[in-house]
Amino acid sequence: MPPPPPPAWVVALNSPMPSLSKNASRIPDPPGYTKTKQRTQTSSSSAPAKPVETDALKLKKAWEIALAPSKQIPMNAIMMYMSGNSLQIFSIMMVFMLFKGPIQGLINTNAAFTKFEAESIRGKLVGVKAVYVLMQLALLALGIWKVNGMGLLPTTRSDWLAWESERQPLERAYFAFT
Template sequence: MATSQPLPPLPPPKWVVELNSPLPRPSASTSSIPDPPGFSRKTGGKNRAEKSSTSSITSNTSKPAETDTLKLKKAWEIAIAPSKSIPMNGIMMYMSGNTLQIFSIMMVFMLFKGPIQGLINTNAVFAKFESETLRGKLLGVKAVYVLVQFALLGLGVWKVNAMGLLPTTRSDWLAWESERQPHETSYFAFG
């Protein structure tokens, strides 16, 4: 009986060996290709992630004024963002017609729902931008945000009025009107 002996392991393929062993670095004098802008050979072994994390730490600690400026700019972007939907909503409300249909009712519901939720969540939207230095400036940003939400609500009120759902005419209040009592009466006479 012959016993089978285990075979020795096969050597790894050439591509695995090349992948695991780094290529030799060319010397600066032998390379004809210039270094890209911003690259420095003096950094040693630091990679891009380490550089960016250290630079972001230093930029955050050394320049709080720039951080406040960026926060204020982002707050203004958020405050003005709902105004970009006013023209689109206006065209959609105009095109949906003035009749009472499920489509136009759903459109009006969505037009009221968004601004009401925005008004309720105003402080929560701008909570991440709150700081002692920005408190006064954020009041103006919040006021613009609230005005834009009221403009969207005004668009909804216009649409509801165009559909005839707002009681704005005298005939809408006939139940509360009393009958007129004439001061004089006249009768037709033949004669």
């Protein structure tokens, strides 16, 4: 007795997909699509880009990277305001992350722009790097504002500062033994 034939789904799974020609699919082209447009798009995409266009694109992408930290300033400012000024693990971690990002960004400034280096745009790239550094410094200033708000900066007189003299009370307390 021969084995039973495999189910239809097994046969369909193991057989190759039938090739559909354009006429067999009978799906009309979308409005505005013609074969001449397809040829011009493929020919223009395969053409090599001019060095001037490449430099302009590199400079545009460099500016996007330079201005990216400025987009973080409003978000971080709201987060720092909402976390409060008390010394809790949440606010301490928020401040730590606020300092960590810009410091790493300042250290890796040249590494962030190495892929955009070219002799023709070297002078313009210096200005882009300067804006990037300014944006990172603005984020650091936000962190300093938060640390000051938490009372961790020694900007006011307090008893724990070593160079301050001992405060003298305005009134003397006298104990009366009666």
